[in-house]
Amino acid sequence: MVGDKPQRSRDQTVAGRFTVAYNSLSPRVLGYLRSHGVDDPEAVTNEVFLALYQNFENITGGDDGVRTMTFSIAHARLVDHHRARNNRPMSVVFDAEADPRRSPSAEDLATENIGNYGALALLQTLGEEQRETVTLRVIGGLSLDETAHVMSKTVGAIKQLQRRALESLRQSLSQGPTHD
Amino acid sequence: MTDQIDQLLSQTGMADEAQVREFLSDLQHTSTSVRPLPSAELSALLVTSPQRSGAHRHGLAITTLIVVGTLGAGATAAAASPDVRAATGQVAQAVIGALLPGTGASPAPATTGPSPTSTPGSSGTASDGHPSPIDHPDSTNHPQPTDHPGESPSNPGGGNADTHSNSGTSHHTDAPNSQPTTPPRHSGASAGS
Numbered sequence: 001m002v003g004d005k006p007q008r009s010r011d012q013t014v015a016g017r018f019t020v021a022y023n024s025l026s027p028r029v030l031g032y033l034r035s036h037g038v039d040d041p042e043a044v045t046n047e048v049f050l051a052l053y054q055n056f057e058n059i060t061g062g063d064d065g066v067r068t069m070t071f072s073i074a075h076a077r078l079v080d081h082h083r084a085r086n087n088r089p090m091s092v093v094f095d096a097e098a099d100p101r102r103s104p105s106a107e108d109l110a111t112e113n114i115g116n117y118g119a120l121a122l123l124q125t126l127g128e129e130q131r132e133t134v135t136l137r138v139i140g141g142l143s144l145d146e147t148a149h150v151m152s153k154t155v156g157a158i159k160q161l162q163r164r165a166l167e168s169l170r171q172s173l174s175q176g177p178t179h180d
Numbered sequence: 181m182t183d184q185i186d187q188l189l190s191q192t193g194m195a196d197e198a199q200v201r202e203f204l205s206d207l208q209h210t211s212t213s214v215r216p217l218p219s220a221e222l223s224a225l226l227v228t229s230p231q232r233s234g235a236h237r238h239g240l241a242i243t244t245l246i247v248v249g250t251l252g253a254g255a256t257a258a259a260a261s262p263d264v265r266a267a268t269g270q271v272a273q274a275v276i277g278a279l280l281p282g283t284g285a286s287p288a289p290a291t292t293g294p295s296p297t298s299t300p301g302s303s304g305t306a307s308d309g310h311p312s313p314i315d316h317p318d319s320t321n322h323p324q325p326t327d328h329p330g331e332s333p334s335n336p337g338g339g340n341a342d343t344h345s346n347s348g349t350s351h352h353t354d355a356p357n358s359q360p361t362t363p364p365r366h367s368g369a370s371a372g373s
Contacts, residue, residue: 015225015226015227016227018225018226018227019226019227022218022222022226026215026216026218027212027213027214027215027216028211028212029216030214030215030216031210031211031212031214032211034211035207035211041216042216042217043219045216046216046218046219046221046222049218049222050219050221050222050225053222053225119203119206119207119210119211120207120210120211122203123207134188134204134207135211137184137185137188138184138185138188138204138207138208138211139207139208139211139212141184142184143184143187144187144191159191159192162188162191162192163191163192163193166188166189166192166194166197166200167192169200169203170194170197170199170200173199173200173203174199
């Protein structure tokens with residue numbers, strides 16, 4: 001009887017920690033996937049956390065370790081998504097409001113409102129790896145080292161990518177809308 | 181989580197770039213403001229109530245009370261007659277039965293047949309060989325192997341603990357003579373002897 005309680009408490013701890021991780025990270029994962037144009041970001045978010053749960057007990061490093069593992073899985077899903085889409089064009093009903101992949105209109109630029117639409121649209125002007133770096137750092141909340149781990153790159157490479165990304169953004173933002 | 185934005189701007193030498201900072205803050209805010217809806221499969225893995233962790237502490241408290249109470253009684257009963265020890269075992273069983281109804285322990289195992297004075301108690305030295313209800317192999321607190329993890333999060337009182345009522349009572353026999361004479365097992369409420 002006594003030997004059972006540690007097992008039960010361990011199960012409860014794992015489930016509790018997993019729930020905390022889900023509540024904390026799921027909006028970020030969803031935003032990360034959405035910012036990269038994943039077709040069904042909510043479904044892929046569910047896949048990410050189901051995959052995370054399978055290996056949750058073995059994750060080390062506390063909250064940082066959980067976050068890194070979560071976005072490693074999300075990154076892998078994103079790569080698979082892009083690979084599949086490149087290999088097989090998919091025709092979907094165009095939803096202008098849900099698709100950020102277009103240039104901002106003159107009206108949007110004129111309003112000087114860098115809201116959700118503007119931020120995502122501006123993000124699309126970056127290269128794929130630059131965009132990945134910025135989204136992992138800003139939306140995912142990953143550190144420099146964690147981002148390097150997820151992208152399987154060196155810290156120096158990530159530093160270069162983020163520097164170039166922000167320089168490009170600064171240029172785009174400084175150009176901004178022009179008023180007549 | 182503006183820490184990462186601050187670090188990012190600092191690392192790229194743009195700590196003073198207000199436009200870039202505003203853009204990154206806006207990107208972070210708008211991208212993380214939507215909470216996804218978990219699928220049914222994922223919902224089954226999530227804990228819905230914070231009371232699950234209390235079940236463990238509850239059980240631990242019960243065990244502590246039983247041990248302390250029994251040790252206190254056992255110290256006096258050590259030099260006393262076996263009847264005292266048997267009565268101490270009955271007290272322990274009563275506490276267990278009251279606080280953990282699903283364990284199968286009961287203060288008065290009327291269906292087992294043995295006389296109260298010959299109740300094996302927890303000392304493991306049953307004279308008549310009848311196992312106590314709490315010593316019955318099937319009335320332990322072992323969680324059933326078929327318990328589904330998905331059922332636990334939806335049970336505020338603790339998943340496995342609530343299945344004990346099924347495991348305990350369903351195997352509690354009414355035929356004492358059909359029980360094999362197995363050595364009673366230590367139930368945690370030791371009388372210390």
